[in-house]
Structures are given as C-alpha cells and as structure tokens.
Amino acid sequence: MSTLEIKDLHVxxxxxxxxxxxxxxxxxxxxxxxxxxxxxxxxxxxxTLASTIAGHPRYTVDSGSITLDGExxxxxxxxxxxxxxxxxAMQYPVEVPGVTMTNFLRxxxxxxxxxxxxxxxWTKDVKTAMAQLRIDADFAQRNVNEGFSGGxxxxxxxxxxxxxxxxxxxxxxxxxxxxxxxxxxxxEGVNREHSKGEMGTLLITHYTRILxxxxxxxxxxxxxxxxxxxxxxxxADQLEAEGYDRFTAQTPVEA
Amino acid sequence: xxxxxxxxxxxxxxxxxxxxxxxxxDEKARLGAPAGAVDSSSAIDGFTEEGESLSSGDxxxxxxxxxxxxxxxxxxxxxxxxxxxxxxxxxxxFPTLTGLxxxxxxxxxxxxRGLHTEALSASAPAVEVTGAGNVTVETVGRDDxxxxxxxxxxxRVSAAAWNAFGDATVITVPQETVADGEVMVSxxxxxxxxxxxxxxxxxxxxxKAVVVLxxxxxxxxxxxxxxxxxxxxxxxxxxxxxxxxxxxxxxSQQAKVGRDARYKHVVVSLGGDLVRLTPxxxxxxxxxxxxMYGLYFADAGQHLEQRLLVDHxxxxxxxxxxxxxxxxxxxxxxxxxxDVLIRKAAEGTDTYETNRNLILTDGARSDSVPNxxxxxxxxxxxxxxxxxxxFDDEHLFYLMARGIPEKAARRLVVRGFLTEVIQQIKVxxxxxxxxxxxxxxxxxxxx
Numbered sequence: 001m002s003t004l005e006i007k008d009l010h011v012x013x014x015x016x017x018x019x020x021x022x023x024x025x026x027x028x029x030x031x032x033x034x035x036x037x038x039x040x041x042x043x044x045x046x047x048t049l050a051s052t053i054a055g056h057p058r059y060t061v062d063s064g065s066i067t068l069d070g071e072x073x074x075x076x077x078x079x080x081x082x083x084x085x086x087x088x089a090m091q092y093p094v095e096v097p098g099v100t101m102t103n104f105l106r107x108x109x110x111x112x113x114x115x116x117x118x119x120x121x122w123t124k125d126v127k128t129a130m131a132q133l134r135i136d137a138d139f140a141q142r143n144v145n146e147g148f149s150g151g152x153x154x155x156x157x158x159x160x161x162x163x164x165x166x167x168x169x170x171x172x173x174x175x176x177x178x179x180x181x182x183x184x185x186x187x188e189g190v191n192r193e194h195s196k197g198e199m200g201t202l203l204i205t206h207y208t209r210i211l212x213x214x215x216x217x218x219x220x221x222x223x224x225x226x227x228x229x230x231x232x233x234x235x236a237d238q239l240e241a242e243g244y245d246r247f248t249a250q251t252p253v254e255a
Numbered sequence: 256x257x258x259x260x261x262x263x264x265x266x267x268x269x270x271x272x273x274x275x276x277x278x279x280x281d282e283k284a285r286l287g288a289p290a291g292a293v294d295s296s297s298a299i300d301g302f303t304e305e306g307e308s309l310s311s312g313d314x315x316x317x318x319x320x321x322x323x324x325x326x327x328x329x330x331x332x333x334x335x336x337x338x339x340x341x342x343x344x345x346x347x348x349f350p351t352l353t354g355l356x357x358x359x360x361x362x363x364x365x366x367x368r369g370l371h372t373e374a375l376s377a378s379a380p381a382v383e384v385t386g387a388g389n390v391t392v393e394t395v396g397r398d399d400x401x402x403x404x405x406x407x408x409x410x411r412v413s414a415a416a417w418n419a420f421g422d423a424t425v426i427t428v429p430q431e432t433v434a435d436g437e438v439m440v441s442x443x444x445x446x447x448x449x450x451x452x453x454x455x456x457x458x459x460x461x462x463k464a465v466v467v468l469x470x471x472x473x474x475x476x477x478x479x480x481x482x483x484x485x486x487x488x489x490x491x492x493x494x495x496x497x498x499x500x501x502x503x504x505x506x507s508q509q510a511k512v513g514r515d516a517r518y519k520h521v522v523v524s525l526g527g528d529l530v531r532l533t534p535x536x537x538x539x540x541x542x543x544x545x546x547m548y549g550l551y552f553a554d555a556g557q558h559l560e561q562r563l564l565v566d567h568x569x570x571x572x573x574x575x576x577x578x579x580x581x582x583x584x585x586x587x588x589x590x591x592x593x594d595v596l597i598r599k600a601a602e603g604t605d606t607y608e609t610n611r612n613l614i615l616t617d618g619a620r621s622d623s624v625p626n627x628x629x630x631x632x633x634x635x636x637x638x639x640x641x642x643x644x645x646f647d648d649e650h651l652f653y654l655m656a657r658g659i660p661e662k663a664a665r666r667l668v669v670r671g672f673l674t675e676v677i678q679q680i681k682v683x684x685x686x687x688x689x690x691x692x693x694x695x696x697x698x699x700x701x702x
Binding site for chain 2: 054055056057077078079081082083087088090093094096097098099100103104107108111112143144160164
C-alpha cells in the first residue's frame with residue numbers, strides 16, 4: 001500500500017508578463033486502490049497539478065510538498081519520479097522522431113525496472129495489451145506517436161500504463177478528443193490495471209462522461225487553483241446536472 | 256517532430272517588383288502543367304511578388320517541373336534543366352567561383368583553402384587498397400585511356416582536380432567475379448596543402464563487390480571518383496569521411512550504371528571542417544536500380560554538404576535516395592540538395608527521395624532542397640520528402656517521464672534516427688566502427 005501526498009502546493013509559471021501563480025494551495029492524499037477524479041473548468045489548474053507531479057520544467061513549485069510514501073518527490077528528476085512509480089498519461093503526447101514504439105517501450109521498461117524484461121514474456125505482454133486496446137500491430141514499428149491520430153495517441157498512453165504498472169497513474173484529460181468507442185476502450189484499460197489493486201489513480205477531466213466508465217471513489221472540484229469542493233461520486237452527478245457555474249460564479253476568475 | 260517541406264521557387268522578380276520575362280524557364284515550367292498555366296507575361300502559379308507563397312503541403316507545382324532556384328535576390332540564373340548543366344574537362348569552361356552560382360551558393364568558399372583557386376599541386380593523400388584478393392588494383396598515369404571515359408566534371412573544382420591529379424588508382428572487379436571480401440580503400444591525408452586525386456572503380460559485367468573509401472587524416476583535397484557499374488553488376492560504394500577537424504574535401508562521385516545493374520552508394524560524413532560531396536548516378540540502360548544513402552552529423556562550425564543527381568535517361572529504372580542528418584552546436588551547417596531528373600525517354604521510372612534532419616541544439620542550420628524534374632508522365636512513381644525537426648524539451652520530458660534518464664533519452668533519439676543508414680552498409684566491422692563514431696559525436700556534444 002502506497003500513499004501519494006500533496007500538501008499546500010503552490011505552483012507558478014514564468015510568462016512574458018511575469019510570474020503567474022496557478023496552484024494556490026492544493027492538498028490531496030491518494031492511496032493505492034483509490035480513484036480520485038479532479039474536475040474543473042478550463043484554466044482552473046488541473047493540468048498544472050498533473051504536470052507538476054510529473055516534474056515538467058515549465059512549472060515552479062513555490063511552496064508545499066509532494067511525497068510518495070514519505071519520499072520527497074519534488075527533489076527527484078523527471079525520470080526518477082517515473083522510476084519511483086509515478087506515471088503521467090499526457091494530454092498531448094508528443095511525437096518522438098527516430099524512436100520506434102518497440103524500442104521505446106522496451107527501453108522505458110528496462111529503465112523503470114532496472115533490468116531488461118524477459119524478451120519472450122515482454123513481446124507477448126506488449127502484443128496482448130495492444131490487442132486489448134485495439135492498437136494495430138504495425139504501430140510497434142512506427143515512431144513514437146508519429147502520425148498517430150489523437151485517439152491513437154491516448155490509447156498508446158494507456159498501453160504504457162498497463163505495461164509499466166505504476167504505483168500511481170495520473171490521467172491528464174485522457175478522455176478529451178475521444179469518441180465513445182475509444183473512450184470505452186481506454187477506460188477498460190485503466191480499469192483492468194486498477195482492478196489489480198496495486199495502483200492509485202488520479203483522473204483529471206473536464207467532462208463527467210468518462211466517470212460513467214471509470215468509477216471514482218472521490219471527486220474534487222478544482223476552481224482557480226484550489227479544491228473548491230470535494231465529495232463522493234454523487235458530486236460528479238451533481239456537476240453533470242448543474243455544470244461549473246455554481247463554482248465559477250462564487251470565485252473571481254483570474255485572466 | 257515539426258515537419259516542413261522545403262520548396263523553393265525562383266520568382267525572378269526585378270527590383271521594381273515586376274515579374275521579368277522568364278525566358279527559357281517557360282518551356283520547363285510548362286512541362287506537365289495544365290495548358291496555359293504559365294506564360295511569360297504573368298507570374299507562375301503559386302508565386303507572388305513576395306516570393307514563396309505555397310503552403311508546406313502544396314508541392315505539386317514543383318513536381319510539375321518548376322525547378323529553378325535562387326536565394327533572396329541573388330541574380331542566379333541556373334540552367335534550364337539539370338540535364339543541361341555544363342560538363343567539361345576544361346577548367347576554362349567554368350567561370351571563377353563567386354559563391355553566387357546555383358550549385359555553390361551554400362558553400363563557404365573562403366573555407367575551401369584554395370581548392371577553387373590554387374593549382375592543387377601538392378601531393379595527394381596516400382591511397383592504400385586492401386581486402387579482396389580477386390580484385391585488380393593498379394596505379395596508373397594520367398594518360399591511361401580508361402580515366403575520364405565514364406565521367407566528365409560538372410563543376411570548377413572537379414575540372415581542376417581532373418587537370419591536376421598525378422597518378423590515379425584504378426580498381427577493377429573482373430567480369431562475373433564476386434569480390435572475396437570488402438575492398439577497403441584507405442585515403443590518408445598528412446598535410447593541408449591543396450591537392451587533387453582521381454580514383455576509378457570499374458565493376459565489370461555481372462561482378463559483385465563492396466568498395467569502401469575511407470577518408471582520414473588532414474587534407475585539402477579535390478577528388479574525382481569515377482564509378483562504372485557494368486551490365487548486371489552489383490556494386491556498393493561507401494564513402495566515409497572521418498577526416499581530422501581541419502580537413503577540406505570536395506569530391507565528385509559519378510557513377511554510370513548499366514543494364515539491370517544494382518548500384519548502392521552510401522555517404523557517411525562525420526569529420527572535417529568542410530566536406531562537399533556531389534554523388535551522381537547516371538542510369539544508362541533499362542532495368543537498373545540505384546539506392547543512395549547518406550548520413551551526416553555536423554558539430555559546431557562544421558559544414559557538411561551533399562548534392563545529388565539521379566539521372567533517369569532510359570526507361571524502367573528505379574532509384575531511391577535516403578539522406579539523414581543530425582546537427583549540434585553553434586554554426587553547424589548541413590546542406591542537402593537532391594536533384595532527380597526524369598528525361599523524356601525514361602518511361603516507367605520509379606523514384607523517391609527523402610531527406611530528414613534532426614537539429615539537436617540551437618545555432619545549427621540545415622538546408623534541404625529536393626528537386627524533381629519530370630519530362631514524361633508515363634512513369635511508375637516519383638516523389639520526394641524533406642523534413643527537418645528539432646529535438647526539444649518536450650521530447651525530452653516525454654521520454655524522461657517514462658523513466659529514461661536524460662542522456663539515454665537523447666542518445667535513443669539520435670541513434671534511432673541514424674541507424675537506418677548505417678545498417679545499409681552491410682559491412683559489420685565498418686557498421687560497428689561508425690556506430691561507435693556516432694556515439695563519440697554524441698558524447699562530444701555532451702548529449
């Protein structure tokens with residue numbers, strides 16, 4: 001059982017107009033086996049939280065802490081965080097020139113585990129996972145994300161989730177841009193991994209749609225860089241009915 | 256990876272902004288284009304007075320025969336067709352270089368160390384040929400009738416080299432002979448005085464061989480490599496440039512490819528201050544197949560240039576060109592120009608050329624110019640692609656977020672990118688040596 005603990009996190013970015021604070025005191029604890037949904041309007045800082053946990057250099061942590069089983073995540077480099085068990089399924093996965101999916105997956109798995117995977121099992125695992133996510137076998141020989149459609153990129157993110165088996169998965173708007181079929185396929189992938197009972201999930205989404213397929217234990221509403229309200233799955237239903245107006249009306253929105 | 260298709264046109268605009276009479280360009284521009292699309296009094300489709308106005312996806316017009324190029328407002332009037340470029344053994348037929356010539360415009364002439372101006376009278380780098388026992392190696396005088404029989408200089412430096420070389424090396428793979436090993440041609444430079452060299456590789460009919468030109472040391476060398484691929488022969492020529500940092504090397508490598516012959520040419524340019532190769536394949540009889548590969552890795556200050564020509568003069572030949580380059584460091588500069596000419600008679604031609612560049616750091620510059628000139632519509636296929644991309648922080652973040660450490664991530668990308676070309680050499684010892692060289696380049700770039 002692992003715990004990812006975020007305490008009073010303040011994060012800003014540097015822009016041409018100067019330093020802009022985005023997260024203004026986020027506190028959140030996720031345990032193995034739990035699924036937390038973070039919902040909120042555009043610009044509320046949801047994706048900033050995801051990128052900050054993964055260590056994207058664009059974001060500056062001004063104060064607060066992130067720990068994984070007591071270890072200071074903020075002092076780790078990006079690759080160290082991944083090896084510690086954190087996985088970010090990205091909102092906009094980049095195309096990586098010159099590296100085939102096969103080569104990339106094996107290199108990453110080797111780096112994450114500290115040893116090369118047994119070739120026979122690995123090949124089988126990759127094939128199975130690809131088939132389950134309905135990813136064509138010929139993707140294995142293509143360069144990472146190169147020429148993939150939006151939906152294909154998202155499925156490849158979940159493919160990695162299933163193959164790398166992280167302690168905590170952060171899904172950054174994995175549902176956006178997916179049609180219903182793709183959404184189901186992707187959700188099934190997340191549920192398959194989650195059902196093994198060894199992963200905690202932080203699901204960041206703008207829409208409630210994905211919550212029909214992935215059942216959250218907790219729902220947090222993000223507004224203007226803070227958690228404005230939290231509750232159980234019923235909060236998501238309420239948001240579906242009412243939208244974010246109630247929150248955005250209460251809180252002055254910063255440009 | 257951001258993809259851009261580099262497509263150039265010559266607007267030939269006069270200083271006042273008027274489109275000038277395009278003269279004999281019209282004839283070319285018209286080829287394959289819809290009737291009436293071009294006339295001498297109006298702008299060519301896709302042009303504006305600002306010059307290039309085509310979107311990156313719109314390369315159609317160029318493929319229809321527009322191939323005139325210039326940079327900026329330089330008054331460059333290249334030949335009407337690549338096939339009409341001047342060829343001569345007489346240096347006087349090529350005017351003194353100014354740098355404005357179409358085929359020299361990317362080359363920093365000041366760094367040629369006199370190759371284009373001096374007598375090239377110093378001793379040429381030593382040539383030593385080892386490897387196959389059933390291949391004939393001769394050192395012959397200038398008067399040997401075989402020399403110059405298959406290739407004629409196409410530029411001033413090549414013509415100067417032809418007129419200045421002392422002895423020549425002639426490597427002959429006898430008819431129906433399979434070379435019993437790789438022919439290693441070691442070219443070792445020991446000084447920086449301008450010199451000239453001539454090498455003839457003659458693969459007779461139905462022979463099979465791999466010849467590696469291995470350039471090392473320090474030199475200022477103008478070189479002609481004349482290559483004959485006989486009917487039904489299968490020849491691979493690999494030209495490796497692992498010169499010392501100061502070397503200057505300008506090399507014309509012209510191949511005449513016979514009926515049903517298979518010719519593969521591989522360029523690997525890693526070392527040297529300025530390396531400019533002009534490899535060409537002249538398809539002289541039907542059924543021939545040509546593959547031309549290139550790998551170049553430019554570090555800070557290096558100028559690595561390659562200008563190719565595939566001349567489809569006869570029917571039913573196939574050609575593939577794949578060049579890949581990596582660049583790192585301030586003022587690293589690479590140039591790739593790929594000319595493919597499909598002449599009127601070359602029906603059934605199947606050709607494709609690709610150039611990809613990977614820019615690893617700020618301050619590097621890569622020029623990529625694919626030119627396809629088509630004089631017949633009765634072809635199997637003809638295409639080209641050019642893409643230049645950056646390896647940037649987002650790529651790095653993506654790979655690191657999967658647990659891959661920074662250095663490993665960078666190397667993963669570059670290695671993957673360049674390996675495709677190295678694998679084409681099919682000489683294991685050389686492939687291994689070049690892979691190690693690429694690793695050293697990466698290490699030197701602190702990647």
